[in-house]
Every structure is written in structure tokens, then in C-alpha cells.
Amino acid sequence: MAHNLLKAKHSLRIYARHPEKVEDLTPAGAVFLPSAGKVAQASEVIVLCLPTDLEVAEVIGGAQGILAGATPGLLILDSTTGTPAAAQRVAQTLKTQGVDYVDAPISGGVKGALARLRGFNSLDKLFNFF
Numbered sequence: 001m002a003h004n005l006l007k008a009k010h011s012l013r014i015y016a017r018h019p020e021k022v023e024d025l026t027p028a029g030a031v032f033l034p035s036a037g038k039v040a041q042a043s044e045v046i047v048l049c050l051p052t053d054l055e056v057a058e059v060i061g062g063a064q065g066i067l068a069g070a071t072p073g074l075l076i077l078d079s080t081t082g083t084p085a086a087a088q089r090v091a092q093t094l095k096t097q098g099v100d101y102v103d104a105p106i107s108g109g110v111k112g113a114l115a116r117l118r119g120f121n122s123l124d125k126l127f128n129f130f
Helices: 002-007 036-041 053-061 084-096 109-117 123-129
Strands: 045-048 075-078 100-103
Touching (some): 084 100
Parallel strands (some): 045 075, 075 100
């Protein structure tokens, strides 16, 4: 996904809890930043792809997480395959800060993704970005 964004000439600022997993992105044009909060400060849209709900909660709400640098209007597209209940909690937390959130898990194919995307008012913003 990251390489495709770079190929499409989008600027890409990244943070990874395990930098060695994304070391191929810097030579391709991505800028590595020291925290998720710094990425939020420098971004209009953030794409998350994390293993579980616990990591999502930490990356968003941790001491140097997204909320530490987020401004109203930021859009988070979360492709983590987490639980719907956790996604709803995250969406509510972010909404109070003026941050838009779309739960778009990778698993479940097209049918699963479309079922989870329904009801989000941020889709126009997302589709206009890409």
C-alpha cells in the first residue's frame, strides 16, 4: 500500500514501531518520523495497519500517539482487522477531538469491507483524497 501511494506521487510520512519492517520505504521517497504524533502533525490522512486493537489504542492514544499531534479534520483510515467494538470506541474518542475515523479492515474481502464502511460520514473525504 505504501509503495503504491509513493508511485502515485503522494508524499508519505511514516512511523513504525519496528522501523526495520519499513526500511525499504525511505529510499523510495517516504520520510520516517520519530512518533505517530509527529506523523499526525504532518498529515491530512493517516492509514493504520496494526496487528490488534491493543496496538491501535497505543498508537492513537499513547504518550506520543496520534492524538498528541492531531488537529481537527485529520482522517484516520484503519485497516487493522480488529473488533467492531474497539473500532467504535476509537471512533468515539477521535470524534471528540474532531478527528474522522474510518474502520476499513483488510480481512473479509469486498463484502466484509463494505459492511464495515457503511455509516461513516468521512467516505467522501477519503475518496476525494485518492
